[in-house]
Amino acid sequence: MIKLKNVETVYEGEKTPVIKDINLEVKRGEFITVIGPNGAGKTTLLETINGLLEANGNITVFGKDIKKYGTEIRKNIGYVPQDFFCDSLTPFLVKDVVMMGRFGKIGLLKSPSRKDHEIVEKTLSFLGISELEKKPIGKLSGGQLQKVMIARALAKEPEILLLDEPFSNLDLNSRSDISEKISLLNEKGMTIIMVVHDINSIPERCERILMINNGKIIEDNEREKVLRGAK
Amino acid sequence: MIILPSKIILFAVAGAFLTGILCSLIGSFIVRMNLSSLGFCMSHAAFAGAALGVVLSFSPLMMAMCFSTVVALILGPVAEKAKLDTNVVIGIIFSLMISLGLIFLSFSPGAAMSSTALSILWGSILGITIEDILRLLLITSSIILMIVLFFKEFQAIMFSRKMAEASGINTKPFYYMILFLTGITVALSLKLVGGLLVFALMINPASSAYQFFYDMKKITIFSPIIGVLCCFLGILLSFFLDLPTGASIAITSSLIFGLSVMVSPKRKRG
Ligand SMILES: Nc1ncnc2c1ncn2[C@@H]1O[C@H](COP(=O)(O)OP(=O)(O)OP(=O)(O)O)[C@@H](O)[C@H]1O
Ligand SMILES: [Mg+2]
Numbered sequence: 138m139i140k141l142k143n144v145e146t147v148y149e150g151e152k153t154p155v156i157k158d159i160n161l162e163v164k165r166g167e168f169i170t171v172i173g174p175n176g177a178g179k180t181t182l183l184e185t186i187n188g189l190l191e192a193n194g195n196i197t198v199f200g201k202d203i204k205k206y207g208t209e210i211r212k213n214i215g216y217v218p219q220d221f222f223c224d225s226l227t228p229f230l231v232k233d234v235v236m237m238g239r240f241g242k243i244g245l246l247k248s249p250s251r252k253d254h255e256i257v258e259k260t261l262s263f264l265g266i267s268e269l270e271k272k273p274i275g276k277l278s279g280g281q282l283q284k285v286m287i288a289r290a291l292a293k294e295p296e297i298l299l300l301d302e303p304f305s306n307l308d309l310n311s312r313s314d315i316s317e318k319i320s321l322l323n324e325k326g327m328t329i330i331m332v333v334h335d336i337n338s339i340p341e342r343c344e345r346i347l348m349i350n351n352g353k354i355i356e357d358n359e360r361e362k363v364l365r366g367a368k
Numbered sequence: 369m370i371i372l373p374s375k376i377i378l379f380a381v382a383g384a385f386l387t388g389i390l391c392s393l394i395g396s397f398i399v400r401m402n403l404s405s406l407g408f409c410m411s412h413a414a415f416a417g418a419a420l421g422v423v424l425s426f427s428p429l430m431m432a433m434c435f436s437t438v439v440a441l442i443l444g445p446v447a448e449k450a451k452l453d454t455n456v457v458i459g460i461i462f463s464l465m466i467s468l469g470l471i472f473l474s475f476s477p478g479a480a481m482s483s484t485a486l487s488i489l490w491g492s493i494l495g496i497t498i499e500d501i502l503r504l505l506l507i508t509s510s511i512i513l514m515i516v517l518f519f520k521e522f523q524a525i526m527f528s529r530k531m532a533e534a535s536g537i538n539t540k541p542f543y544y545m546i547l548f549l550t551g552i553t554v555a556l557s558l559k560l561v562g563g564l565l566v567f568a569l570m571i572n573p574a575s576s577a578y579q580f581f582y583d584m585k586k587i588t589i590f591s592p593i594i595g596v597l598c599c600f601l602g603i604l605l606s607f608f609l610d611l612p613t614g615a616s617i618a619i620t621s622s623l624i625f626g627l628s629v630m631v632s633p634k635r636k637r638g
Binding site for chain 2: 149150175189209211212214216234239240241242243246248273275291293
């Protein structure tokens with residue numbers, strides 16, 4: 138479903154690649170966790186996979202070249218960024234922001250239908266944040282905003298979900314709750330790649346772990362093997 | 369005897385109405401996208417264009433429009449190519465334009481001529497013609513149409529261009545469209561408020577609207593309403609106190625902005 142062959146990503150204006158020699162194949166329905174120290178290139182890897190960053194090498198998602206069909210492909214990839222920030226005057230309500238996740242899918246020149254609104258409501262209640270619906274997005278706490286960004290990614294009902302440290306701002310209860318829900322989505326067939334920094338928060342369901350250091354995948358193996366090595 | 373002045377006034381009012389809508393509508397976008405310096409840059413491009421027009425004795429207004437349109441067209445691609453922040457490119461073009469304007473003016477034959485260039489900076493509302501009105505009407509209605517058609521996409525881009533891209537929107541054409549429409553807006557507003565103050569009319573009403581609402585839809589509706597209000601109050605002020613129109617409109621809009629900040633529910637505690 139996702140194929141990266143000899144991929145390297147160089148940031149605009151930089152000379153040396155941040156991630157290099159990346160070879161990765163992800164099958165439909167897999168649940169992968171990415172770990173590694175700060176600055177290793179985890180975020181860069183996720184944004185390379187969904188084509189937000191331009192990369193050298195060969196990247197195909199859903200069998201299509203990301204360079205050519207990036208916009209199309211992204212309609213089916215949910216992305217939850219790390220530490221998304223919103224200033225307090227941001228003129229959007231939570232439900233608007235969640236609906237925005239669907240905009241690409243809805244397509245040009247069409248406005249959200251009743252069904253789209255229903256999906257947004259369903260997603261909010263799935264994550265247990267229905268009461269935030271009409272709040273200005275800039276007035277949320279870090280954890281609330283994090284959940285809204287997850288809702289935004291889920292609202293598009295993606296085939297692939299990329300999560301960049303989704304637990305970072307969440308309390309313990311919310312962590313296990315979101316973790317369960319992500320696992321549930323995976324059970325229903327969603328392909329998931331998630332970055333975490335705390336190996337204890339890797340959900341049970343995840344069976345494959347990638348370890349990244351200095352921009353290279355230094356391990357790509359079954360959960361138990363990687364975790365045993367890490368300890 | 370009566371008909372002529374009332375026609376002038378009618379045109380002035382219609383011009384003010386349309387310019388108010390046009391500028392503040394585009395303003396609500398560029399304020400949110402942190403492109404406020406864009407309006408500033410465009411108006412100096414207009415100044416440079418007008419100055420060149422004076423030197424070549426070719427319609428300064430036309431030249432002014434050409435300049436700001438061209439700047440609007442090249443800004444996005446240049447920023448992209450040079451891998452620079454759009455605001456940096458805006459700054460560079462801005463200084464280039466003001467220097468060009470001054471150089472052109474130094475070549476101009478006489479003081480009387482350079483006052484033509486200056487009038488483009490200051491605007492002359494009583495000189496508005498039926499052609500100006502029609503042009504304004506055309507562009508205002510096309511911009512409104514564009515915003516209605518692509519409101520979804522503009523909204524997503526204004527929340528976050530990167531996240532819009534991530535949700536499967538090709539943001540580049542929309543981003544360029546906003547830059548380009550800003551250029552056109554400045555060019556067409558030159559007649560009323562003048563190059564220097566069009567900036568105020570873009571930023572102030574929009575920023576005032578932002579003080580009151582958390583909903584982009586409401587902001588895009590109220591910003592033009594405030595803009596029109598600024599224009600009308602400004603014109604009244606200029607008639608009664610015999611002040612330059614552009615300056616009165618700019619002052620009115622600043623006062624309204626100040627007032628909005630003071631009464632803004634967003635800034636109240638508790
Ligand atoms: N916009 C950028 N321009 C240039 N270099 C960048 C940019 N963003 C990140 N980098 C560099 O790329 C490297 C990897 O960054 P990345 O954000 O992918 O790390 P990460 O593994 O996600 O780290 P963290 O755990 O802190 O989130 C870092 O050395 C960083 O300095
Ligand atoms: Mg990161």
